[in-house]
Every structure is written in C-alpha cells, then in structure tokens.
Amino acid sequence: MSAEARVRLVDRLLDTPTELQPGTVRMELFWRGLRDHVAQCKTTLAAEQKALAERYAHHFSDLRGRIEEFVGLGGFRSLIEDNYQIDTASQKEKLGRNLFHTEIDIVLESPHHLFIGEAKYLMSFHAHSDLILVHQLIRQYVMARILLDLRGDEGKKLVPFVVGENAKSLQKTAQVQFMFKQEWMRKENILEWSEIKALR
Numbered sequence: 001m002s003a004e005a006r007v008r009l010v011d012r013l014l015d016t017p018t019e020l021q022p023g024t025v026r027m028e029l030f031w032r033g034l035r036d037h038v039a040q041c042k043t044t045l046a047a048e049q050k051a052l053a054e055r056y057a058h059h060f061s062d063l064r065g066r067i068e069e070f071v072g073l074g075g076f077r078s079l080i081e082d083n084y085q086i087d088t089a090s091q092k093e094k095l096g097r098n099l100f101h102t103e104i105d106i107v108l109e110s111p112h113h114l115f116i117g118e119a120k121y122l123m124s125f126h127a128h129s130d131l132i133l134v135h136q137l138i139r140q141y142v143m144a145r146i147l148l149d150l151r152g153d154e155g156k157k158l159v160p161f162v163v164g165e166n167a168k169s170l171q172k173t174a175q176v177q178f179m180f181k182q183e184w185m186r187k188e189n190i191l192e193w194s195e196i197k198a199l200r
Contacts, residue, residue: 001027001200008199010110013161013189020110031107033147034099045100048150052099053092055146060084066182067138075174076127076135083134094132102133102143106163113157116144120164125175137162137175141184161189163196 001009003022010025011018038045064084070076086092106117118125118137126136133139141160148156160179164170167190171177179185 005199006108009196010108010113010115012191012195012199013108013115013159014113015186015188018110024110026109028107028109029105031104032100032102033104033107034102034143034150037147037150038100045096049092049096051150052096052146053086055149056086056095056142059145059149060142063138063142067135067178070174070178070181075177077129079134080129082132083129084132086132091132098131098133098139099143099146102139104140104144112155113159114144114148114153115159115161116140117161117163120162120170122165125173127175135175135178137179137185141179158184159189160185161191163191163193165193167192 003025006025006027007018007020007022010020038048064079067076067084068079071078082091082094086095104116105119106115108115108117118140127134131139133142137160141158144158148154148158162170162176162185170190171180171187176185176190180187
C-alpha cells in the first residue's frame with residue numbers, strides 16, 4: 001500500500017480528514033507488538049511479567065465480568081476458571097505468553113493513533129478456552145492497549161478495525177458485537193476488501 005493510500009485508510013477509519021502527510025503513517029503486516037517491544041528494549045518476557053499484570057489489572061480488572069455478562073446474553077460460551085483471571089502466578093505467566101504471542105494482521109501507526117486490523121476471508125474469529133485471553137479480537141485489543149502503556153504512548157488512541165468479504169455478516173459475529181458493546185470499535189470500521197482496493 002502506498003504512503004498516500006495509508007493516509008486515505010487512516011482518514012477512512014477516523015471518518016475525518018487528518019491532513020497527515022504521506023510518510024507519517026507506518027504500516028506493518030503480521031505484527032507482534034509486544035514481542036518486538038521486548039526485543040527492542042533488550043529485556044525478556046519474564047522481566048516484563050509484573051508490569052504486564054499490573055497494566056492488565058489497571059485497564060481490564062472487570063473484563064471477566066463484562067464477558068460473563070455477554071455470555072449470559074448468549075454471545076459467548078461459558079468461561080473456565082483461568083479465563084481472563086490473573087490471581088495466581090501461573091495465570092500471570094499465561095497472560096504474558098498470550099500477549100507476547102498475539103499477532104495482528106494489519107497495523108497502521110500515525111503520530112496520534114494506533115490502528116489494529118484483523119483480516120478475515122472465510123474463517124471465523126479464533127476463541128481458545130485454554131488461554132487466559134480467550135477471544136481473538138479482545139486479546140488483540142488488550143495487547144495493544146498494554147503495549148501503548150509500556151511504550152509511554154498512553155495518549156495515543158487505539159482504533160480497531162476488521163476487513164472481510166461481507167461487512168454485514170462480520171458485524172453479526174459475537175466478538176465484533178462485544179467490541180461494539182464496549183465501545184472499543186466503531187461499526188463503520190468493519191470494512192470490505194473492495195473498500196481497501198478503492199483506496200489504492
């Protein structure tokens with residue numbers, strides 16, 4: 001994607017002209033933000049374990065409750081004991097591994113925003129009950145939010161989006177509905193591939 005097209009995509013996702021100059025929007029595919037941060041800081045996941053748990057507790061202390069409420073509405077399957085919990089050392093370790101290995105398909109970064117995008121064709125959004133952070137879109141959001149803190153970029157706005165074949169179908173999926181309910185993602189940021197091609 002050209003530098004100009006990246007700016008057009010940012011404008012589309014924000015639904016407002018940003019007046020960004022080409023070259024000010026960085027793009028990366030298949031991004032593992034926390035892993036890259038740990039490598040750049042020349043530290044280890046184990047050394048960051050306490051900071052990750054503290055930031056998760058700060059931003060997402062009631063996340064399990066919000067998800068259980070959504071389960072009650074028929075949105076998700078029931079959780080198991082470890083899901084979204086960091087009460088024990090084992091759970092904190094699992095949380096760190098979840099965050100470290102979280103990959104995001106499309107990432108754009110501008111001076112004031114971090115855009116995290118999931119690309120979908122025919123596959124649904126992943127959900128693995130053996131993880132602390134079960135649901136793919138939630139896991140990506142949590143990782144990106146915590147990473148902005150670790151980098152000292154707390155002021156940057158996090159903007160999730162999804163690209164797929166059929167926007168209306170994607171909007172009906174449980175994980176997307178949960179993101180809407182939390183006001184973490186705008187309905188307008190469920191895009192179709194044809195829209196991406198039109199921005200080139």
